[in-house]
Amino acid sequence: xxxxxxxxxxxxxxxxxxxxxxxxxxxxxxxxxxxxxxxxxxxxxxxxxxxxxxxxxxxxxxxxxxxxxxxxxxxxxxxxxxxxxxxxxxxxxxxxxxxxxxxxxxxxxxxxxxxxxxxxxxxxxxxxxxxxxxxxxxxxxxxxxxxxxxxxxxxxxxxxxxxxxxxxxxxxxxxxxxxxxxxxxxxxxxxxxxxxxxxxxxxxxxxxxxxxxxxxxxxxxxxxxxxxxxxxxxxxxxxxxxxxxxxxxxxxxxxxxxxxxxxxxxxxxxxx
Amino acid sequence: xxxxxxxxxxxxxxxxxxxxxxxxxxxxxxxxxxxxxxxxxxxxxxxxxxxxxxxxxxxxxxxxxxxxxxxxxxxxxxxxxxxxxxxxxxxxxxxxxxxxxxxxxx
Amino acid sequence: xxxxxxxxxxxxxxxxxxxxxxxxxxxxxxxxxxxxxxxxxxxxxxxxxxxxxxxxxxxxxxxxxxxxxxxxxxxxxxxxxxxxxxxxxxxxxxxxxxxxxxxxxxxxxxxxxxxxxxxxxxxxxxxxxxxxxxxxxxxxxxxxxxxxxxxxxxxxx
Numbered sequence: 001x002x003x004x005x006x007x008x009x010x011x012x013x014x015x016x017x018x019x020x021x022x023x024x025x026x027x028x029x030x031x032x033x034x035x036x037x038x039x040x041x042x043x044x045x046x047x048x049x050x051x052x053x054x055x056x057x058x059x060x061x062x063x064x065x066x067x068x069x070x071x072x073x074x075x076x077x078x079x080x081x082x083x084x085x086x087x088x089x090x091x092x093x094x095x096x097x098x099x100x101x102x103x104x105x106x107x108x109x110x111x112x113x114x115x116x117x118x119x120x121x122x123x124x125x126x127x128x129x130x131x132x133x134x135x136x137x138x139x140x141x142x143x144x145x146x147x148x149x150x151x152x153x154x155x156x157x158x159x160x161x162x163x164x165x166x167x168x169x170x171x172x173x174x175x176x177x178x179x180x181x182x183x184x185x186x187x188x189x190x191x192x193x194x195x196x197x198x199x200x201x202x203x204x205x206x207x208x209x210x211x212x213x214x215x216x217x218x219x220x221x222x223x224x225x226x227x228x229x230x231x232x233x234x235x236x237x238x239x240x241x242x243x244x245x246x247x248x249x250x251x252x253x254x255x256x257x258x259x260x261x262x263x264x265x266x267x268x269x270x271x272x
Numbered sequence: 273x274x275x276x277x278x279x280x281x282x283x284x285x286x287x288x289x290x291x292x293x294x295x296x297x298x299x300x301x302x303x304x305x306x307x308x309x310x311x312x313x314x315x316x317x318x319x320x321x322x323x324x325x326x327x328x329x330x331x332x333x334x335x336x337x338x339x340x341x342x343x344x345x346x347x348x349x350x351x352x353x354x355x356x357x358x359x360x361x362x363x364x365x366x367x368x369x370x371x372x373x374x375x376x377x378x
Numbered sequence: 379x380x381x382x383x384x385x386x387x388x389x390x391x392x393x394x395x396x397x398x399x400x401x402x403x404x405x406x407x408x409x410x411x412x413x414x415x416x417x418x419x420x421x422x423x424x425x426x427x428x429x430x431x432x433x434x435x436x437x438x439x440x441x442x443x444x445x446x447x448x449x450x451x452x453x454x455x456x457x458x459x460x461x462x463x464x465x466x467x468x469x470x471x472x473x474x475x476x477x478x479x480x481x482x483x484x485x486x487x488x489x490x491x492x493x494x495x496x497x498x499x500x501x502x503x504x505x506x507x508x509x510x511x512x513x514x515x516x517x518x519x520x521x522x523x524x525x526x527x528x529x530x531x532x533x534x535x
Contacts, residue, residue, distance in 0.1 A: 046441040046451050055279035058342040061297040064275050202528020203445065218446035221299070221341035272445035289491030302500075304477050325489070332485040333497075338476050340449045340498040347484070350491040 032262030039206035039271055042197070047218070051270040059147060059216040059268020062223040066148020069141055075125035081145070084123070088152045096150035097265050100254050101161045109169050109250050113137045113146040113214075113225060120145075136244065137225040147214045147223055150267035158211050158265060160258040169247075173255030176248060182239030188252075203272060209260040210253060212269020223268060226253060278359050280373040284351035294321065295344040296361045296369050302337035318343055320362045325375075326355035351377045412502065418472050418479040422510060425470050425483070426518040431510050434519030438509040447501045447527040454509045456493035456519070460486070466493040468512045475505035501527050 040048060054060050070081045070088055085091040099112040110118065117136060120126040136142060160170070177188045191200070192208035199205070213226040220228075227249050234241050242248045276296040284290050296318060303315025315337065323331040330349045349357075359371045413421075422431065435457035444450050456466045465488050471481035484495045493511070501507070504527045510520040 044441060044443045044445050047445055050449075050451070055277060055293045056295065056344055058295065058297075058344075060277055061275055061295065061342060064277060065297070068275075202443075218449045221448050302477070328489075330487065330489040333495075334483040334485075336478065336480045336482060338471075338473060338478070338481040338500050340500050344496075344498050346453075346496040347486075348491045348494055350489050352489070 036209075036260070036262060037196075037207055038209055038211060038263050038266065040212070040266060040269065042204040042206045043270075043272065047270055047272060051266070057216065057268060057270055059151075059214075059223050059270065062144050062147045062214070062216075063151045063268060065140070066144035066146075066151075069145050070148055074120070077123070077125060079124050081119070088149060092149045092152035094153050094156045096153035096267060097156035097158050098161050100166070100250055100257065102163050102165050108247070109166055109254060111226070111250055111253055112150060113142060113227075114245070114250075116145050116149065117142060137227050143214055143223055143225065146225070147268050150214065150265060153265045154267055156265050158257055158260050158263050160254070160261055166254060169251050170254035170258060173251035173253070174258075176252055177255050177259075182234065182237030184237040186237045188233070206271075208256070209263055210256045211260050211263045212266040212271065214267060215269035215271055218270070218272050226256075276359070276361065276369050276371045278371045278373055280357060280375060282374070283376045283378065286351060286353070286377050288351045289348050290351050290375075291346065291348055292323070292357070293344070293346045294323070294359050294371070295342060296321075297342055298361070298363060300335075300337065300339060300341040300343060304337065316364045318361050318363045320360075321345060322360045322362075323347070323349070324358045324360070325349060325352070327358075351375060353377050412475050412477060413473065413479045415474055418474050418508065421472055421479040422470075422508065422520075425468075425472075425510060426512070429516070429518050431518040431520035433521065434511075434517070436509060436511050436519045436521045438507065438521050438523050440507060440523050440525050442526075444501070444525060444527045447503070449498050450501050450525065450527070451496065451498050452507070453494070453496040454484075454511075456511045458493045458513070460488055460490055460493060462488045463514065465490070465514055466511050467514060469493065469495060470510050471499065472508040472510070473499075473501060473505060474508070476500070476502050481507075501525055503527055 040051065043051075050056050067088075070085075073080045073083070081088075096112055099115065100109040101115070102108075103110040103115070103118070106118075114137075137146070160166075180187045180190070188208060191205050195205050196207045197204065210226050213229070214223050215229075216223050217229070227244070230249060230252065231241050276294065278295075279293045281290055298318050299316070300318065301313055301316045303312065303317075305313045307313045317337055317339070318335050321333040321335065321343070322329055331347050333345055333347075335343060343361075354377045355375060357373045357375055359373075361369045437453075437455045439453040439455075441451060452471065454469050454471070456469065458464065458466050460466065466486050469484045469486065472479045473481055481499050482497060486493055486495075499507075505525060506522050507525050508520060508522040510518055512518055
């Protein structure tokens with residue numbers, strides 16, 4: 001099974017790319033590497049149909065919930081997301097395709113859900129729990145808003161943010177992807193590179209891309225975050241779970257997005 | 273209960289058989305699962321789904337725990353006259369979700 | 379998974395372990411009890427009020443490959459004119475191995491236009507699924523399918 005990430009590491013994160021973008025040079029969107037396949041392609045026809053049909057996709061219930069929260073004034077300042085960001089279908093048209101990004105105040109990368117949580121904290125005075133609350137990213141309101149915002153970018157092409165400050169974090173994520181862990185001593189690459197397309201139990205092993213999150217997993221019978229899915233992976237190899245919002249998740253997400261560059265955002269995806 | 277999504281075409285010819293889909297957010301807790309503390313999670317499912325067309329019941333479904341979470345149903349009805357379709361879900365605790373759709377029949 | 383180097387064998391063994399673990403966990407986490415075929419028969423008899431179901435123009439459609447037993451799309455269609463005099467009154471689904479045999483009962487009528495209903499159900503394991511329809515002339519017609527259900531890998535606990 002050929003490695004799909006080998007040639008990407010240097011090209012898209014080079015400082016020259018970033019500078020060129022600052023100078024307004026149009027670079028065009030990355031085309032997917034040969035052999036790059038969304039998890040959508042490895043699903044059964046009926047699960048694919050469930051994702052495609054907005055009336056049958058349970059993730060759309062979460063999107064509907066997010067739409068309500070988007071317009072709801074919150075906190076002492078009684079601000080709604082819509083107050084600053086207007087129509088999400090316009091302002092968030094590509095947002096989800098460009099995360100994780102650098103956060104100036106925290107001086108570290110943040111994922112989309114973290115960005116939303118920080119916004120709610122900073123501008124709406126909402127304390128959804130500290131970032132280390134175990135299920136912050138999977139709490140109903142957080143999930144609904146993240147799904148709604150990501151859905152606004154459905155169809156947009158996943159592009160790693162070329163900010164050079166992200167490079168060392170992304171690189172650590174790349175190393176982590178290849179690192180064996182847990183009692184089963186398996187790395188992400190063992191399953192999702194070397195064995196992608198083969199079967200594990202009754203399921204086909206997907207390449208493990210993040211382009212559909214938050215997504216409706218049939219196993220959960222609920223919408224869940226990428227962090228939740230990564231925790232399932234860690235459990236699968238009998239590894240200790242990283243603490244909530246540990247930097248490991250974001251480093252890995254940076255690498256996963258880089259690896260998946262060129263795939264479309266599918267939120268809310270449906271997966272087995 | 274949280275929200276629901278209903279899909280009905282906006283217009284139909286008189287006598288046309290139209291497709292309707294309806295999906296409601298609900299965990300459909302079976303009453304067979306145990307929680308983290310080893311205790312059975314109490315059952316709470318949507319028991320009943322009723323579709324009324326201008327107040328007349330045209331379709332009903334009785335759900336049991338084997339119906340998947342966020343229950344989805346697709347059925348048909350005859351477009352008889354311009355009016356309102358009402359969709360109602362009721363769960364074990366008596367909580368109700370109601371959605372409505374207008375249908376123009378030519 | 380190709381050559382038989384020691385490392386490859388080790389990894390295959392690890393994956394088998396994981397699979398066994400997953401299957402074991404999944405079995406434990408799912409329903410504690412199961413209906414028996416005779417319980418299903420009793421439930422069907424209750425639905426048909428003792429009448430003997432016949433085979434008839436009733437179709438039960440389930441995907442060939444069920445990726446997750448938590449969500450199995452099911453469609454039932456009965457060939458009926460759906461007139462006031464001749465229509466399908468009710469359609470019920472029954473499961474052979476779920477904790478309880480009843481799955482759903484649909485109530486239709488002449489205003490339905492067609493006897494054509496779909497939903498999504500949970501199946502605890504590979505098993506037989508039965509559909510039975512009550513017609514206005516008092517007859518009950520029945521059909522069944524064998525559904526194969528696979529388990530997901532890398533689950534929550």
